[in-house]
Amino acid sequence: MGLLGRLQPAAPPALRGGIRRRPRRARGYEIGDTLLGRWARIYIPVLLLLFVTLFPFYWMFITSFKSPSELLDFSRSPLFVIHPTLEHYRHLFTQTHFARWTLNTAIVAVVSTMLSLVCSILAGYSLARLRYRGADAIGWAIFVTYLVPPTLLFLPLAFLIRQLHLFNNLWSLILTYPTFLIPFSTWLLIGYFRSIPRELEESALVDGATRVQTMVRILLPLAVPGILSAGMFAFTLSWNEFLYSLIFMNDTIAKTIPVGVTSELIRGDDFFWGELMAASLLGSLPVALLYSFFVDRFVAGLTAGAVKG
Amino acid sequence: MRAAIQPAEAGRAAYRRPRIPVFEREAPLGYLLLAPALLVLLVFLAYPFVIGLWLSVTDSEAGAIGRFVGLANYRFEFTHDRVFLSSISNTFVYTAVTTVFKLVLGLVMAVLLNQAFPFQRFVRAALLLPFIIPTVLSTLAWRWMFDPTFSVINWVATHSGIARQGVNWFGSPQMAMVSLIVVNVWRGAPFYGISFLAGLQVIPIELYEAARVDGGTRWQQFLHITLPMLRPVLLVVLLLSTILTFADFQLPFVLTNGAPYSSSHVLATWAYAQAIQGGNLGIGAAVSLVLFPVLSVVIAGVLIVLRHE
Numbered sequence: 092m093g094l095l096g097r098l099q100p101a102a103p104p105a106l107r108g109g110i111r112r113r114p115r116r117a118r119g120y121e122i123g124d125t126l127l128g129r130w131a132r133i134y135i136p137v138l139l140l141l142f143v144t145l146f147p148f149y150w151m152f153i154t155s156f157k158s159p160s161e162l163l164d165f166s167r168s169p170l171f172v173i174h175p176t177l178e179h180y181r182h183l184f185t186q187t188h189f190a191r192w193t194l195n196t197a198i199v200a201v202v203s204t205m206l207s208l209v210c211s212i213l214a215g216y217s218l219a220r221l222r223y224r225g226a227d228a229i230g231w232a233i234f235v236t237y238l239v240p241p242t243l244l245f246l247p248l249a250f251l252i253r254q255l256h257l258f259n260n261l262w263s264l265i266l267t268y269p270t271f272l273i274p275f276s277t278w279l280l281i282g283y284f285r286s287i288p289r290e291l292e293e294s295a296l297v298d299g300a301t302r303v304q305t306m307v308r309i310l311l312p313l314a315v316p317g318i319l320s321a322g323m324f325a326f327t328l329s330w331n332e333f334l335y336s337l338i339f340m341n342d343t344i345a346k347t348i349p350v351g352v353t354s355e356l357i358r359g360d361d362f363f364w365g366e367l368m369a370a371s372l373l374g375s376l377p378v379a380l381l382y383s384f385f386v387d388r389f390v391a392g393l394t395a396g397a398v399k400g
Numbered sequence: 401m402r403a404a405i406q407p408a409e410a411g412r413a414a415y416r417r418p419r420i421p422v423f424e425r426e427a428p429l430g431y432l433l434l435a436p437a438l439l440v441l442l443v444f445l446a447y448p449f450v451i452g453l454w455l456s457v458t459d460s461e462a463g464a465i466g467r468f469v470g471l472a473n474y475r476f477e478f479t480h481d482r483v484f485l486s487s488i489s490n491t492f493v494y495t496a497v498t499t500v501f502k503l504v505l506g507l508v509m510a511v512l513l514n515q516a517f518p519f520q521r522f523v524r525a526a527l528l529l530p531f532i533i534p535t536v537l538s539t540l541a542w543r544w545m546f547d548p549t550f551s552v553i554n555w556v557a558t559h560s561g562i563a564r565q566g567v568n569w570f571g572s573p574q575m576a577m578v579s580l581i582v583v584n585v586w587r588g589a590p591f592y593g594i595s596f597l598a599g600l601q602v603i604p605i606e607l608y609e610a611a612r613v614d615g616g617t618r619w620q621q622f623l624h625i626t627l628p629m630l631r632p633v634l635l636v637v638l639l640l641s642t643i644l645t646f647a648d649f650q651l652p653f654v655l656t657n658g659a660p661y662s663s664s665h666v667l668a669t670w671a672y673a674q675a676i677q678g679g680n681l682g683i684g685a686a687v688s689l690v691l692f693p694v695l696s697v698v699i700a701g702v703l704i705v706l707r708h709e
Contacts, residue, residue: 217433240647247451371537
């Protein structure tokens with residue numbers, strides 16, 4: 092069991108503001124630093140990285156507001172929009188089932204996250220706090236399943252879902268997403284639980300609390316930050332999932348955003364770029380917002396349980 | 401001792417819930433708490449894996465399980481299917497090349513972000529964005545940027561005088577692979593960067609101060625302090641990312657899906673094409689299981705590294 096605790100640094104350390112030294116010199120300057128040197132060493136590389144990172148989003152944004160004629164007019168600069176229009180957004184909500192896809196995605200993401208969190212909290216507590224035969228082996232087994240990608244399982248899972256008659260049913264996703272959510276949340280939570288001193292619970296046990304009470308009343312309140320980051324990861328992963336949803340959901344109204352967008356807004360060789368980009372922007376917003384509120388938690392969690400590559 | 405505890409026990413007796421014996425011994429409670437998580441993983445992960453193994457040795461077609469055919473599917477793939485063979489090499493190239501670029505860019509990103517400069521929080525959040533946003537949606541934006549006739553990248557390159565002629569991004573097998581690699585690096589580098597940044601921030605500042613006193617240059621500090629101290633994080637990130645890139649489905653599926661002429665398929669997209677689009681469930685299962693030996697080696701690598709750290 093001891094090994095499992097060392098899988099990750101106990102509590103993910105909160106990132107420092109990135110300021111290593113807080114000297115009398117101006118912010119972040121080092122001895123012998125010239126302004127020119129700083130531009131060459133920091134500002135220019137950062138600006139370049141920012142440009143490459145953000146340009147696709149800018150292009151997404153600008154495309155979604157172009158009128159159909161402007162969209163394919165490369166005689167003028169395509170980098171700006173001259174007559175912005177909401178036409179594509181209107182189409183998205185009137186001509187396609189985008190609203191329904193969003194609802195489906197949200198339901199699946201929320202329910203499968205909740206389900207996985209409950210399972211992971213129980214399993215995490217069990218593996219982090221209780222001693223019994225096989226705990227170590229089970230812990231490692233759960234970790235290994237975290238490394239098994241959906242690509243390996245999607246065909247037999249499709250077979251299983253067909254047997255269960257769950258095709259085009261949101262339950263097919265709600266039940267299969269936990270296969271990749273539970274392993275990493277459990278992993279993350281084991282580490283978090285272990286970072287909380289045992290003594291608190293032990294003294295509660297001595298005072299006559301039951302084990303379940305110590306878990307619910309003492310450990311869980313202290314572990315809220317860890318549970319929150321696990322929940323955020325799980326939500327993001329389910330919101331972004333594509334493969335299972337692509338295979339299990341064929342009905343237009345049963346689809347999730349990524350699947351609906353790729354299958355209904357691309358017809359053969361016809362790409363409805365305006366609608367596609369509008370949908371991409373809207374579909375990205377929830378996770379972008381969620382994470383902009385919790386950047387630091389997200390970053391800290393990332394280091395504890397690396398999620399995807 | 402006894403006297404100290406006794407009054408509390410008596411005083412609380414009225415409020416105490418009845419103890420259920422099973423919940424007080426560690427072993428039964430431990431297994432009980434593990435049960436939900438294990439149940440989900442057994443039914444939707446372990447069991448499908450077994451079905452997958454079985455499917456790969458049958459001539460199953462969509463909807464019905466077929467006859468046992470031994471290793472015929474594998475033999476057919478390795479001897480008769482040229483797309484399959486090219487998808488193997490594509491998968492390796494895709495994984496190896498992107499990993500090298502992501503590693504280097506991730507290091508650059510981390511070292512840059514570890515310096516103090518204005519708007520640091522914003523820059524960190526912005527750089528992480530490609531990793532958060534649903535892959536399918538951001539890949540769509542890239543597909544639009546790589547459009548054969550309306551590529552904004554080509555427009556900028558030709559109008560700024562960088563290139564005389566635009567690139568036909570999906571025109572040749574080589575360029576298709578280049579496009580896949582570009583987008584994968586764009587999406588994956590932030591994960592490396594942020595994980596490395598977290599690794600950098602726990603390196604004691606004293607080490608750098610000592611090096612500076614001894615006259616070490618920045619480059620020497622990087623080679624002899626930063627890299628060795630980063631080793632554990634580096635290895636874990638590298639191995640995790642290898643697994644996920646090797647089995648990547650979403651990005652290649654949305655960007656090229658094999659175009660042109662099934663030349664840029666990776667194992668995951670080819671398994672999908674065979675099984676879902678072609679209806680050869682058995683062959684598809686065999687193709688996706690070819691991933692398994694390589695993944696097992698990498699997974700073993702992860703476990704060894706983690707047990708050592």
